[in-house]
Amino acid sequence: MSPNIYCVEALNHPVFKTLSHVAQNLDLECYVIGGYVRDHLLNRAGSKDIDIVAVGDGIALAQALADALPGASEVSVFKNYGTAMLHYQDITLEFVGARKESYTHNSRNPKVAPGSLADDQNRRDFTINALALSLDQNQWGALLDPFTGVDHLAAKLLITPLDPQVTFSDDPLRMMRAIRFAAQLDFTIDPQAWLSIKNQAERIKIIAPERIVDELNKIMSTPKPSAGLSLMYEAGLLDIILPEVTALLGVEEIEGQRHKDNFWHTLEVVDNISRTTEKLWLRLKALFHGIGKAPTKRFDY
Structure with missing residues (x-):
């Protein structure tokens, strides 16, 4: 976690509070991760695509959220990728369970295993896309930045986590x-x-x-x-x-x-x-x- 950095204002959309309560009921940790967080920190307004990582079953979290949101779309499940997607109002949310991946040299099909948030951040492409915001009600909006991605944003640098x-x-x-x-x-x-x-x-x-x-x-x-x-x-x-x-x-x-x-x-x-x-x-x-x-x-x- 980046010390004392909170981005509460990034979580103003009511969907985040609902998602937090749903995750708590399922006893799941969940975080906003990737481009939405990056764009908020860059003051690039208008991002409507939100990636959610759950430490556990991301597809179950998506389905539970859809049930809790009147007017939400049906959940689209992509079993091959272990992801799920739903649309609500003007936003699109994509869910994945935190995972770790390993690859063979000539394949783009990884061996996937459940993992921690840290495992999931390790597999991200760039440090600026590994930034995550906690949806835990006790750490609401806390920024988790294990690779100093905030510094790389300020320096306008693209650096890989690994x-x-x-x-x-x-x-x-x-x-x-x-x-x-x-x-x-x-x-x-x-x-x-x-x-x-x-x-x-x-x-x-x-x-x-x-x-x-x-x-x-x-x-x-x-x-x-x-x-x-x-x-x-x-x-x-x-x-x-x-x-x-x-x-x-x-x-x-x-x-x-x-x-x-x-x-x-x-x-x-x-x-x-x-x-x-x-x-x-x-x-x-x-x-x-x-x-x-x-x-x-x-x-x-």
Whole structure:
């Protein structure tokens, strides 16, 4: 726990009090964790997605909360992931039981076992996403910050809770998440983490394509997509995921005639369109508008 740090104002929504009482009746510890806490501390208003971790059965907690909230949606249970989700008013709550995970080298399917809050915080991608708020009525709003994530927020640093080689090897999609958060929040990736991303870029190939597309779309939805795309290029990820785009790289000159570097031009086009629209399909169209130029490039004499 971070000494004397409480974020009671983050728990103003009435759903938190109801959740606390339900958890107490089930004799469960529960905490708000992850992005909602991070965004509150960054004064990024309007977060409507709330992650809840229970030390025990998170799915049972979700079902009990839905029963206690008039107008709550039915609980969606994702047994393969051990998670549950419900919608209430304008928010979405996702529940998981605290757990510890272990991975084999060539698999993204971990061996999962019940764990403590500390175990669950260890498996998080970045220290700023391991921040948790207690919903215990005796420690209401207490901030649990085992990796000094608050300091990293202030320094605008992305640091992994564990050795970055372990964090990124366990789930290589976290490499793209690091880049997305760096672009989205204007943060710097810790040098050790950055080196690990560059060293492990090839491991992105074990990730399901739909997960990669989802993360790429989030990068493309940031205010300045070129920031994330440039980092993907520097890390070696873009050449693996979108080789058609990196094929545009380079300026050729033959007998004094030059072609512009279509890669960097493409990133400028993406940023230009992003200033005028948040529509993802238009931003993607800008990204792919020139991919035919590399194989058809020629010089006329």
